[in-house]
Amino acid sequence: MKLVVAGAGGRMGGALIRAIAERDDIVLHAAIERSGSPAIGEDSGERAGIGRNEIAITDDVEGALSSADGLLDFTTPEASLAFARTLAELGRVHVIGTTGFDETHEKALAVAAERAVIVKSGNMSLGVNLLAAMVRRAASALPESFDIEVLEMHHKHKVDAPSGTALLLGEAAAEGRKIVLSENAVRSRDGHTGPRPEGAIGFATLRGGSVVGDHSVILAGAGERITLSHHAEDRAIFARGAVAAALWGHGRQPGLYSMADVLGLND
Ligand SMILES: NC(=O)C1=CN([C@@H]2O[C@H](COP(=O)(O)OP(=O)(O)OC[C@H]3O[C@@H](n4cnc5c(N)ncnc54)[C@H](OP(=O)(O)O)[C@@H]3O)[C@@H](O)[C@H]2O)C=CC1
Numbered sequence: 656m657k658l659v660v661a662g663a664g665g666r667m668g669g670a671l672i673r674a675i676a677e678r679d680d681i682v683l684h685a686a687i688e689r690s691g692s693p694a695i696g697e698d699s700g701e702r703a704g705i706g707r708n709e710i711a712i713t714d715d716v717e718g719a720l721s722s723a724d725g726l727l728d729f730t731t732p733e734a735s736l737a738f739a740r741t742l743a744e745l746g747r748v749h750v751i752g753t754t755g756f757d758e759t760h761e762k763a764l765a766v767a768a769e770r771a772v773i774v775k776s777g778n779m780s781l782g783v784n785l786l787a788a789m790v791r792r793a794a795s796a797l798p799e800s801f802d803i804e805v806l807e808m809h810h811k812h813k814v815d816a817p818s819g820t821a822l823l824l825g826e827a828a829a830e831g832r833k834i835v836l837s838e839n840a841v842r843s844r845d846g847h848t849g850p851r852p853e854g855a856i857g858f859a860t861l862r863g864g865s866v867v868g869d870h871s872v873i874l875a876g877a878g879e880r881i882t883l884s885h886h887a888e889d890r891a892i893f894a895r896g897a898v899a900a901a902l903w904g905h906g907r908q909p910g911l912y913s914m915a916d917v918l919g920l921n922d
């Protein structure tokens with residue numbers, strides 16, 4: 656399978672290029688960056704720290720995608736949306752790890768998925784997707800008197816909050832409770848907030864240093880508390896998940912799929 660990496664000069668771009676180089680059933684076909692990026696023209700292997708691979712980082716999106724099988728995309732919501740429209744025209748696999756989408760973006764991605772395979776997840780790791788299944792189960796099994804809070808910490812460069820993973824875990828909790836997350840989410844607190852609303856799913860965001868990604872879901876009852884946690888130590892876990900998603904999506908019917916589909920956690 657011939658894969659293109661978008662955001663090749665970024666943190667996940669490097670991890671994806673390293674993950675592709677680990678395997679012999681896929682090849683890095685092209686590495687793309689935003690027009691005007693100082694990374695354009697650099698050797699993508701050198702940039703990723705694995706030595707020259709003779710694939711220069713380019714901003715020629717059409718040229719890169721037209722002869723590829725799929726795109727691994729960890730960039731920005733606006734860039735991912737533009738890629739989704741191009742890939743829908745070409746009918747290629749689009750693995751989206753980007754987070755921070757709003758409702759309008761989500762609707763546009765659903766339209767693109769009518770013509771291409773999109774695998775999208777706020778977290779591509781096995782551990783977090785298993786954790787989400789456990790959160791859904793715990794939220795469903797425990798009485799509503801157990802308050803649900805999602806706590807996350809990431810490195811100081813992260814630009815969106817709550818993280819895509821925190822929202823994914825919040826969705827899992829809401830599904831377990833049979834409630835709609837958007838109607839019950841408390842995404843931040845400040846000042847005289849009043850008591851906690853019944854049935855709320857709260858979010859708390861920490862940022863600092865080089866933390867790859869820490870998430871905890873706390874189910875707090877009267878006199879006892881359950882904490883379900885995941886700690887990401889290496890971006891390779893997301894990159895390997897994205898590669899697995901591309902291979903899984905190759906040759907599949909168009910649609911919007913999740914990592915739970917790829918990992919068989921919905922079966
Ligand atoms: N789902 C998951 O498992 C994971 C998701 N993520 C998400 O992935 C995204 C990227 O994270 P991270 O790698 O840390 O961020 P970085 O900022 O390090 O990388 C993003 C890269 O995308 C580039 N970019 C921006 N616009 C375009 C464009 N139009 N075409 C091509 N490249 C573009 C940026 O370039 P420039 O800086 O020059 O603008 C940058 O190099 C975030 O949304 C993050 O939350 C991260 C880890 C795991």
Ligand SMILES: O=C(O)C1=N[C@H](C(=O)O)C[C@H](O)C1
Nearest residue numbers: 754777778813818819820868
């Ligand atoms: O920006 C990051 O770094 C990460 N983003 C994803 C998120 O928003 O949850 C996944 C991971 O936690 C790292």
